Structures are given as structure tokens and as C-alpha cells.
Amino acid sequence: MSTPFGRSRTPVNAYRMVGVETGVVTGSPHQLVAMLFEGFMDSVAQARGALAQGHLEAKGKAIGRAVRIIEEGLKAGLDVQGGGQLAVDLRDLYDYVTLRLTQANLRNDAKLLEECRALIEPLQSAWVSIGPQVAEARK
Structure with a gap:
């Protein structure tokens, strides 16, 4: 049986997926x-x-999952029309990361995978760091 983004349900992953599925339903x-x-x-x-x-x-499956997360999750959530230059810049970054992931897959290139990780990591860190402010604003 498969789950979102193609992860199979093994006994090891089943418990983890309960947390992910609960987070999707209850998450902000x-x-x-x-x-x-x-x-x-x-x-x-x-x-x-x-x-x-x-x-x-x-x-290949893991890279495909990463591409889908970028394209169907992060990029699809952008409001390029009303989001201003930041949204445009993020869209362009996500396009570039998708290209580099595809090249990493075709070339079996770990350096390209590292480049993609390094490009997204600052966004992830910044996003996590604003979590307390977002939670406070929702109160």
C-alpha cells in the first residue's frame, strides 16, 4: 500500500505515517x-x-518524491499574482531546484542533491523559526 508522496507502508513506516496523517488533518x-x-x-x-x-x-523514487513535494506542495501554495517579488523569487528557486533534482537523478550526482538540500535548508530554518510568532498571532 502506498501513502502520500509514494512512501510504502512497512511496519516501520506505519507508526510514522499515523503522525504525518494526523498532522495533515490537524495542522495549521x-x-x-x-x-x-x-x-x-x-x-x-x-x-x-x-x-x-x-x-x-x-x-529515483526518493528524488521523484522530492520533486513532487516542491511542485505539488511548496510551489503550488505560492500566490505569484498577489505575493509580490518574494513569491516570484520562491517560484524561480523551486523551478531551479526541480531542474537540479532531475539532473541529479539522470546523472546519479550526489553533489547536485547536496546543492538542492543546501538551497532549501535556509528556507526551512527560517520557516521553523517563525513558528512561535505564527502560533502567537493565531491566538
Whole structure:
């Protein structure tokens, strides 16, 4: 059985998925974006590990999951029309990361995977750091 973004339900993943599914149902918009960033980082790490072990099918699946998180999650949530220059810049960054992930997949290139991780990590850190302010504003 598969789950969102293609992760299979093994006994090990089943418990984790309960937490993810609960977070999706009960999470605030801020928490949902944080989950997307976490899922992206997890997918890139899985791709790097699979590549290092020569598991090319697993590498491809993990990269595909990372691309879907960028395209169907992070990028799809942008309001490019009303979001100003920041939204445009994020869209362009997400397009670039998608391109580099695709190249990493085609070339089996761990350095490109690291580049993608390094590009998204500051966004993830900034997003997590504003969590307390967002929670306070929702009260």
C-alpha cells in the first residue's frame, strides 16, 4: 500500500505515517508547510543514501518524491499574482531546484542533491523559526 508522496507502508513506516496523517488533518497552514520542508529534506537524504549504496530505483523514487513535494506542495501554495517579488523569487528557486533534482537523478550526482538540500535548508530554518510568532498571532 502506498501513502502520500509514494512512501510504502512497512511496519516501520506505519507508526510514522499515523503522525504525518494526523498532522495533515490537524495542522495549521504553517505546520503543513513545515511538514513539506521536512518531507523534502527526508526525501533528499533517502536519495543520497540510496545513491551511495547503488540502489538506483530507490534513489529515483526518493528524488521523484522530492520533486513532487516542491511542485505539488511548496510551489503550488505560492500566490505569484498577489505575493509580490518574494513569491516570484520562491517560484524561480523551486523551478531551479526541480531542474537540479532531475539532473541529479539522470546523472546519479550526489553533489547536485547536496546543492538542492543546501538551497532549501535556509528556507526551512527560517520557516521553523517563525513558528512561535505564527502560533502567537493565531491566538
